[in-house]
Structure formats: C-alpha cells, structure tokens
Amino acid sequence: MCKFNNKIGFKIYQDNLSEDVLHNLKHLLSERYIIEFSQFEDFPKKTIDFLNLKSYTNNFYHVNYNKVDISRYFKIKSSKDVIIENLIEEFKNSDLVNCNNLVFHVENENPFFVVNDKQKIFYFNKIFEFFSTFYEKYPEATQKVFYIENTFNSSLFYKDLILFLKENNINVGFCFDIGHAKVWSSDSFDTWYSDILYLIKFGIPIHSHIHANKGDFDTHSPLAELDSNAFFNKRITDDFIFSNNLLKDIEKLINNKNISVIFEYNINIAIMDFILFFK
Numbered sequence: 001m002c003k004f005n006n007k008i009g010f011k012i013y014q015d016n017l018s019e020d021v022l023h024n025l026k027h028l029l030s031e032r033y034i035i036e037f038s039q040f041e042d043f044p045k046k047t048i049d050f051l052n053l054k055s056y057t058n059n060f061y062h063v064n065y066n067k068v069d070i071s072r073y074f075k076i077k078s079s080k081d082v083i084i085e086n087l088i089e090e091f092k093n094s095d096l097v098n099c100n101n102l103v104f105h106v107e108n109e110n111p112f113f114v115v116n117d118k119q120k121i122f123y124f125n126k127i128f129e130f131f132s133t134f135y136e137k138y139p140e141a142t143q144k145v146f147y148i149e150n151t152f153n154s155s156l157f158y159k160d161l162i163l164f165l166k167e168n169n170i171n172v173g174f175c176f177d178i179g180h181a182k183v184w185s186s187d188s189f190d191t192w193y194s195d196i197l198y199l200i201k202f203g204i205p206i207h208s209h210i211h212a213n214k215g216d217f218d219t220h221s222p223l224a225e226l227d228s229n230a231f232f233n234k235r236i237t238d239d240f241i242f243s244n245n246l247l248k249d250i251e252k253l254i255n256n257k258n259i260s261v262i263f264e265y266n267i268n269i270a271i272m273d274f275i276l277f278f279k
C-alpha cells in the first residue's frame with residue numbers, strides 16, 4: 001500500500017466511467033486512494049456495489065456549480081428555493097456515493113464575482129445567510145464538510161471567508177485549487193501556502209486540486225503537458241506566478257499530512273502523472 005494512502009487521489013466524472021476506468025477505480029479504492037466524484041446523478045446501485053463504495057469514508061463529492069449557482073441565488077429572488085432544492089439533491093447524490101466531504105464554489109462560472117475589501121463583509125453575510133437557510137431546510141447537512149474552493153478571488157478573501165463561516169458554526173474546510181490560483185489571483189504560491197498553514201492552525205480541514213494551466217486559461221491539463229522535459233526532471237519554473245519551482249510546491253502539499261490532494265483531470269492520465277511524480 002502506498003504511503004500516501006487516504007490522502008491522495010483522483011477526480012472522476014460519471015460521463016467518463018468506461019469499463020477500463022471502472023476497473024482502475026475499483027483497484028485505486030481498494031488501495032485506499034481517495035476519489036472525488038464530480039457530476040454524479042442516479043448512479044447505478046450495481047456500480048456502487050461493484051466499487052464497494054459503502055466501505056470507504058474518505059471520498060469527496062464536487063457539488064455541481066451550474067445547479068447550485070450561489071450568485072444567482074443572491075440576484076434572482078425566484079430562484080432561491082430552486083437552488084436550495086438543488087443543493088439538497090446534490091447532498092442526496094453525495095450520500096449515494098458515501099461522501100461526507102463536499103467541494104463547493106461560492107462564485108459562479110464567470111469571473112465577474114471579484115469582491116473588493118469594502119464589499120467583503122456584505123458578501124460574507126450573504127454567503128452565511130445561504131448556508132444557514134440551507135441548514136434550516138436540511139439539518140442533516142451539518143454532518144458534512146463544505147470545502148470552499150478558490151476560484152476568482154485572492155487568498156485573503158478565502159481565508160477570511162472560511163474563518164468567518166467557522167465562527168458562525170458552518171462546517172467548512174478549504175479546497176485549494178492550484179490552477180485557479182495561478183490563473184485568477186496575483187498571489188504567489190507562498191502566500192497561498194502560508195494562509196493554508198494559518199487555517200490548519202484553526203482546525204480547518206484542507207483539500208487541494210492539482211492540475212496545470214498553461215498561460216491564462218483554466219485548461220485543467222496534466223502537469224507533464226506543461227513541459228515534459230522539465231517534468232521528468234522534476235522542475236517546472238514558470239507555471240505559477242512567483243513560484244520558483246512548481247513541482248517542489250506541489251510536493252509541499254503532498255507531504256503535509258493535513259492536506260488531501262486530488263489530481264484533477266482525466267483519471268488515466270492523472271495516474272500516469274502520479275506514477276511519474278513519485279518515480
């Protein structure tokens with residue numbers, strides 16, 4: 001069994017579950033790698049039994065941000081109930097695949113939701129109102145952790161938001177997406193990482209998503225695609241703003257026992273990356 005069992009793994013989409021992937025997946029689960037399920041619905045019981053999902057408790061479920069678009073919740077009164085209902089449905093889907101950890105975006109797909117310092121408290125209160133309405137309608141939800149994933153804002157925004165929600169008794173964690181941080185923030189890896197260490201001190205659970213974005217697009221590419229020569233020599237210098245060595249930075253996440261790590265792209269390629277990484 002791998003020394004990184006229970007803390008490293010791969011993301012999969014229901015659409016991608018070919019026969020091959022299913023067999024890989026069953027093997028990875030039995031080796032205690034973690035799996036993040038994305039966009040799963042009406043998942044066949046037969047497959048759940050085949051994968052033996054009821055015996056694994058460390059897996060993650062990524063909430064579908066098109067169905068639970070929190071910025072539409074704030075803007076359009078008539079969609080409020082629908083979005084809460086959709087989130088309840090997503091929680092039920094996460095039950096099906098036996099996940100107590102949910103990854104959640106607090107901004108929608110378009111990067112217009114960048115919040116300045118003056119607006120921050122206003123939005124934090126809105127987000128709190130959303131979670132507490134949800135808890136009222138669906139009290140079982142308090143048992144599961146909402147890992148808020150960074151998208152369009154700065155490291156400080158998420159650090160403050162997560163501490164604010166924790167103080168107000170929302171069951172939160174932080175999901176650090178390294179590719180989003182690179183594309184959408186101007187903070188260095190070191191800034192993100194020191195904020196992560198700060199959150200750990202406050203008992204916040206930390207999850208992370210590893211993938212590469214060449215240039216400024218959120219492509220979710222394999223690491224080796226950036227520069228395969230550099231990758232095989234464990235040296236990528238230019239894929240993160242102000243990062244001296246991307247692979248060393250990723251190693252920091254992987255070696256920190258408080259952080260779970262997901263390789264976030266096509267599962268078969270991700271496994272190759274992973275194997276090469278630890279060669």
Ligand SMILES: [Zn+2]
Nearest residue numbers: 149177209264
């Ligand atoms: Zn991500």
